Amino acid sequence: MDSEELRDRSRKFYDRQAVWYEATRRPFLLGRRQVIAALGLQAGETVLDVGCGTGWNIPHLRQGVGPGGRVIGLEMSGRMLERARRTGSAPNVVLRQGDASRDDVAVEPLDAALFSYSLSAIPEPERALDNVLRRLRPGGRLGIVDFRVRGAGALDALLLAHGRRCSCDFAVDPVPYLLGRGLAVRVHPQLFGYGYRLVAAQPDPQIVSERTGAGAAGAVWSARSRPPSPVRSRAGGPRTPRG
Numbered sequence: 608m609d610s611e612e613l614r615d616r617s618r619k620f621y622d623r624q625a626v627w628y629e630a631t632r633r634p635f636l637l638g639r640r641q642v643i644a645a646l647g648l649q650a651g652e653t654v655l656d657v658g659c660g661t662g663w664n665i666p667h668l669r670q671g672v673g674p675g676g677r678v679i680g681l682e683m684s685g686r687m688l689e690r691a692r693r694t695g696s697a698p699n700v701v702l703r704q705g706d707a708s709r710d711d712v713a714v715e716p717l718d719a720a721l722f723s724y725s726l727s728a729i730p731e732p733e734r735a736l737d738n739v740l741r742r743l744r745p746g747g748r749l750g751i752v753d754f755r756v757r758g759a760g761a762l763d764a765l766l767l768a769h770g771r772r773c774s775c776d777f778a779v780d781p782v783p784y785l786l787g788r789g790l791a792v793r794v795h796p797q798l799f800g801y802g803y804r805l806v807a808a809q810p811d812p813q814i815v816s817e818r819t820g821a822g823a824a825g826a827v828w829s830a831r832s833r834p835p836s837p838v839r840s841r842a843g844g845p846r847t848p849r850g
């Protein structure tokens with residue numbers, strides 16, 4: 608399947624899922640509130656929710672940026688976005704239909720961006736990350752929460768197969784890519800290692816970063832100067848289209 612077919616398949620899948628989405632996903636999509644808290648949103652900031660789905664995160668993001676801030680939700684599925692519009696509309700919320708890996712994700716500079724269980728659902732995750740990082744201000748924060756399968760056991764295979772049925776690739780690992788782009792990354796494993804949440808900070812020339820090592824609060828890596836590496840798939844190489 609080429610990337611065009613994958614996008615089409617993903618959009619149709621989430622269009623069909625929109626009615627059931629909230630009721631069926633809530634028990635499994637853990638860590639959304641925690642990753643938003645870790646973004647450290649400030650009053651007046653602009654935050655982008657990439658693949659905002661039915662808009663579950665929108666009220667929490669609004670609370671973070673306050674009435675003077677802005678929340679932008681970008682979503683590829685029209686049906687998911689319809690539901691987000693029903694519950695998430697507010698004067699300081701902009702909900703747009705678009706493809707994070709193809710379209711300009713925002714016209715304004717962003718203080719923060721969130722991929723909440725959406726990075727694994729985006730057929731071209733590296734392009735989506737590129738698009739977001741292009742708009743993220745120096746010192747801006749990127750939060751990601753998602754599933755991640757790294758082993759080769761029976762449960763791993765089962766989860767990867769389930770992911771494919773849901774039009775997702777749970778082998779996507781953005782950490783090498785973000786480190787390669789010079790971001791400082793803090794990762795917290797969750798779901799017994801089958802998921803993670805992370806916050807990465809765009810380098811700010813004003814701040815000299817240092818390697819800080821691993822601590823109780825999660826593994827911390829500092830920005831290091833090396834060329835960008837691809838978003839890792841299970842094979843350890845660039846992600847290939849899913850069939």
Ligand SMILES: C[S@@+](CC[C@H](N)C(=O)[O-])C[C@H]1O[C@@H](n2cnc3c(N)ncnc32)[C@H](O)[C@@H]1O
Binds near residue numbers: 621639708725728
């Ligand atoms: C698993 S849902 C997560 C929804 C929401 N972020 C949440 O936490 O409940 C993944 C979402 O990503 C959207 N998506 C997939 N590919 C996308 C793309 N290229 N651009 C924008 N949204 C995309 C899907 O339509 C779907 O709504």
